[in-house]
Amino acid sequence: MKILVAVKRVVDYNVKVRVKADNSGVDLANVKMSMNPFCEIAVEEAVRLKEKGVATEIIAVSVGPTAAQEQLRTALALGADRAILVESTEDLSSLSIAKLLKAVVDKEQPQLVILGKQAIDSDNNQTGQMLAALSGYGQGTFASAVVVEGDRVKVTREIDGGAQTVDLKLPAIVTTDLRLNEPRYASLPNIMKAKKKPMETLKPEELGVSTASTLKTVKVEAPAARSAGIMVKSVDELVDKLKNEAKVI
Amino acid sequence: MDFKLTEEQQMLQETAERLVRDAYTFTKREHASKSEAGFSTEFWKQLGELGLTAIPFPEELGGFGGSGIENMLIMQELGKGICLEPFMESVILAGGLITQLGSEAQKEELLAGIASGELQAAVALDELHSHYDLSHVTTTATQQGSDWVLNGRKGVVIGGHTAGKILVSARNAGDTCDQQGISLFIVDPNSAGVTRRTYATVDGRKGCELFLDNAKGELLGTAGGAYDAISYQAGRAIAALCAEAVGAMRVLCDITLDYLKTRKQFGVVIGKFQVLQHRMVDMVSALERATSMAILAACLADDEDSAERSAKLSAAKFMVNRAARYVAEESIQLHGGIAMTWEYSGAHYAKRLVMISHQLGDDDHHLEAYAAQLSA
Numbered sequence: 001m002k003i004l005v006a007v008k009r010v011v012d013y014n015v016k017v018r019v020k021a022d023n024s025g026v027d028l029a030n031v032k033m034s035m036n037p038f039c040e041i042a043v044e045e046a047v048r049l050k051e052k053g054v055a056t057e058i059i060a061v062s063v064g065p066t067a068a069q070e071q072l073r074t075a076l077a078l079g080a081d082r083a084i085l086v087e088s089t090e091d092l093s094s095l096s097i098a099k100l101l102k103a104v105v106d107k108e109q110p111q112l113v114i115l116g117k118q119a120i121d122s123d124n125n126q127t128g129q130m131l132a133a134l135s136g137y138g139q140g141t142f143a144s145a146v147v148v149e150g151d152r153v154k155v156t157r158e159i160d161g162g163a164q165t166v167d168l169k170l171p172a173i174v175t176t177d178l179r180l181n182e183p184r185y186a187s188l189p190n191i192m193k194a195k196k197k198p199m200e201t202l203k204p205e206e207l208g209v210s211t212a213s214t215l216k217t218v219k220v221e222a223p224a225a226r227s228a229g230i231m232v233k234s235v236d237e238l239v240d241k242l243k244n245e246a247k248v249i
Numbered sequence: 250m251d252f253k254l255t256e257e258q259q260m261l262q263e264t265a266e267r268l269v270r271d272a273y274t275f276t277k278r279e280h281a282s283k284s285e286a287g288f289s290t291e292f293w294k295q296l297g298e299l300g301l302t303a304i305p306f307p308e309e310l311g312g313f314g315g316s317g318i319e320n321m322l323i324m325q326e327l328g329k330g331i332c333l334e335p336f337m338e339s340v341i342l343a344g345g346l347i348t349q350l351g352s353e354a355q356k357e358e359l360l361a362g363i364a365s366g367e368l369q370a371a372v373a374l375d376e377l378h379s380h381y382d383l384s385h386v387t388t389t390a391t392q393q394g395s396d397w398v399l400n401g402r403k404g405v406v407i408g409g410h411t412a413g414k415i416l417v418s419a420r421n422a423g424d425t426c427d428q429q430g431i432s433l434f435i436v437d438p439n440s441a442g443v444t445r446r447t448y449a450t451v452d453g454r455k456g457c458e459l460f461l462d463n464a465k466g467e468l469l470g471t472a473g474g475a476y477d478a479i480s481y482q483a484g485r486a487i488a489a490l491c492a493e494a495v496g497a498m499r500v501l502c503d504i505t506l507d508y509l510k511t512r513k514q515f516g517v518v519i520g521k522f523q524v525l526q527h528r529m530v531d532m533v534s535a536l537e538r539a540t541s542m543a544i545l546a547a548c549l550a551d552d553e554d555s556a557e558r559s560a561k562l563s564a565a566k567f568m569v570n571r572a573a574r575y576v577a578e579e580s581i582q583l584h585g586g587i588a589m590t591w592e593y594s595g596a597h598y599a600k601r602l603v604m605i606s607h608q609l610g611d612d613d614h615h616l617e618a619y620a621a622q623l624s625a
Contacts, residue, residue: 014270034263073256074263185268188300188313191260 001148001170003046003055004110006101007039007075009068010121019222025091026121026220035071037183038116040078041176044183045146046114047079054148057081059108063100065089069199076194077186083199084108088211094122096211098130103207105135110171112153117142117175128175138168142177252544258322264299265326268292273330275594278453281333286411287455288333297366302340306348310360317485317550321492321543328496331594331601333454335371335408337489339363343370343416345482350433350470359414359435371412373403373436373459374479381614383418383479384428388461390419392472397421397434399442399466403459407608410447410457412438417459417466422473433475434466441465452604453597481554484562487609488550491543491569494605498536498576501598505529505580508595525583532579539572560622567615570606577602 011017011026012034018027035043049055060075062068063086072083086100105113113135118125132139140146140155144163147154148170157164158177186194204211232238242249254262272292281289296302304319306312313319320341327336344363347356347370362368379385388401399419409415415436423430438445442464445457470478506529509520519525546565549558577599581588588595606612 070256070259074260077260185264185299186260187264187298188261188303191257191264192313194260195257 001049001055001112002057002059002108002110003049004059004061004101004105004108004113005039005042005046005075005080006113006115006127007043007060007062007071008036008116008119008121009033009062009064009071010036010119013037013120019220023219023221025217033067033070035074036116036119036121038118038120038176038178039071039075040116040183041178041180042114042116042174043075043078043080044181045143045174045176046112047184048181049112049146049148050079055112059084059110061086061101061104063088063092063097072199073194074186076197076199077191078184079190080197082197085199085201086204086207087201088204090211090213091217092211093213093215094124094126095130096209096213098127098134099209100204100207100211101127101131102134103209104202105131107207112148112170113137113173114146115173115175117177128173132173135171135173137171137173138166139173139175140166140168141175143174144177144179146174146180254318254322258318261301261304261319262322262326265301265323266329268295268299269326269330269332273332275597278331278333278597282449282453287449287453288335288408288411292332293334293366293369296334296336297364302336302366303364305341305344306360306364310348310356311364312360317488317547320485320489320550321547324489324492325496325499325543328493328498328601329500331453331497331500331597335369335412335454337486337493338372338408339368339370339412341489342372342482342486343414345485346372346416346433346478347469349478349482350475355435355467355469362413368413369408369411370414370416371406371409373406373409373415373417374483375404375406377402377404381610382426383483384431384476385426386418386420386431387425388417388419390421390432390434390466390472392421397432397466397468399434399436399461399464401461403461405450405456406445406459407450407454407456409438409459410445410455414438415459416469417461418475418479419461419466428476430473431476431479432472433469433479435469436461436464436466450604452601454604477554480559483609484554484559485550487562487566488543488546490605490608491539491546491565494569494573494602495536495540495543497598497602497605498539498573501576501580501595501602502529502532502536504595504598505532505583508584528579528583532576535572535575539569542568556622556625560619563610563615563618563622566610567612567619570610570612570615573602573606574612 012032020027046058058080060072060080060083062072115128142158143155144158145156151170153168153172155166303312304315308314347359391398415438417434417436420430421432442462444460447457512519542565552558587593
């Protein structure tokens with residue numbers, strides 16, 4: 001079984017993000033970039049499925065600038081077999097990414113596509129669902145467990161009320177939640193092996209996809225600073241404030 | 250000059266960074282420091298499993314042929330977590346000495362273990378009155394038939410209390426401070442005639458005094474000709490310490506800045522006071538100067554031995570020592586009393602930085618060494 005894993009290059013989660021002075025976006029100059037943490041979980045899940053003998057090949061795919069090769073190389077060091085970069089310098093919307101991924105899915109015909117549930121830069125939480133709609137495959141989003149049985153996959157989803165398990169026919173789309181697994185570290189032998197693994201670069205036009213966006217970012221602002229907390233003298237005072245001021249209990 | 254890391258170096262740095270960040274919380278470090286080993290054996294195992302302990306060794310010896318840059322990347326991350334494990338002592342110093350001096354059989358026997366982390370080695374060079382002078386060796390080595398017998402005392406052997414093998418410098422010829430006549434021996438610390446007195450060092454690590462009373466040692470390299478190798482490998486270890494100090498300084502600067510932005514006095518955060526802003530800027534300036542010197546040291550650590558290499562390594566250690574102590578002391582001043590408490594991580598960073606500024610030569614020692622090279 002072939003698994004396609006999507007990975008995104010984002011600002012590292014430890015970086016304090018700054019908004020550009022002209023409010024046109026986030027300042028990316030000299031900022032450390034990494035693989036989106038949810039995508040790391042997606043790669044890890046694919047690698048575990050391969051280790052169990054369920055998957056035979058893992059293809060990592062990313063859409064982004066040339067520098068996104070770094071994140072693909074990391075995916076290869078974590079256990080992916082080969083990588084595809086759809087190279088684009090544009091700021092693409094979730095729909096454009098989903099269309100490009102659909103084109104890669106058509107080309108590669110994977111049985112399972114695993115994506116992070118969202119990227120930590122824009123937090124859209126859309127690409128997996130859009131890809132499912134475009135490809136017509138079943139979707140198991142916010143996965144905390146993935147079990148492949150024959151030509152079906154059982155996905156346990158994290159939902160507001162608890163957990164829900166859906167049974168999907170393969171091929172299917174899965175998006176990962178935080179508790180699905182704990183990603184491994186890239187070991188030095190695997191980092192060295194990753195150098196020799198193949199990486200293909202494609203352009204959106206080669207895939208026949210138009211990435212013209214219907215969305216325009218008007219303004220980006222930093223959230224308002226949190227106001228200082230207060231110290232209360234007793235539990236009674238705390239309960240009183242929660243009840244009468246905050247009105248949360 | 251292009252300082253950009255290769256993709257492999259970036260991934261290596263990310264692996265080390267993530268590992269330290271996940272596995273080395275302040276609480277876990279405290280726990281490891283108080284354990285019998287004085288460091289986390291679990292973390293040491295992880296370093297081995299991920300191949301990080303194999304980095305500097307040649308590929309034909311089971312390593313990855315890493316250079317001073319790879320060592321720098323790992324040491325910086327270990328410095329950020331003020332990790333207690335004797336990585337420099339075992340992998341860089343002991344591993345380097347065995348690679349340079351060892352016979353094929355000795356390399357085969359020991360390096361695979363060090364590279365996998367299964368063997369932790371230590372190096373005993375200092376003596377009671379040596380004061381950073383690597384040629385000041387009073388421990389004696391006498392040949393008895395095919396055996397070498399060692400007598401003397403070695404001090405502050407970091408990691409020596411848990412080491413599987415200890416490399417000991419001893420004199421088989423010449424006077425106390427002669428460079429000729431110094432040999433290096435592999436000592437099994439559990440063999441007859443070897444006694445260790447373990448103690449904690451001020452930075453939360455553990456080391457030992459090593460007493461040798463007719464102890465047997467296996468010669469590493471040629472008899473009486475080990476000084477050049479010891480001096481060369483100490484240079485590689487100095488570069489590693491510089492990198493570790495930079496990692497620790499960076500974190501200490503960050504937490505000091507956070508404190509200035511949080512702590513309120515006279516109704517405003519203390520970072521609003523210009524005099525404190527100036528002091529914070531001076532700390533970061535010192536850090537940046539030290540970073541440049543640590544990169545220089547890493548770039549020439551594995552170069553061929555030369556007077557120029559030694560001079561530049563002394564210059565680097567001098568600058569880093571000064572910066573380390575400056576950042577440590579200023580951090581304490583800017584924090585006030587809290588920076589002296591056991592419960593605050595900043596205190597432990599400061600102590601480690603002070604310790605690094607004395608390991609393998611303090612600033613006076615390296616300033617003198619640098620001046621001597623200039624006038625030579």
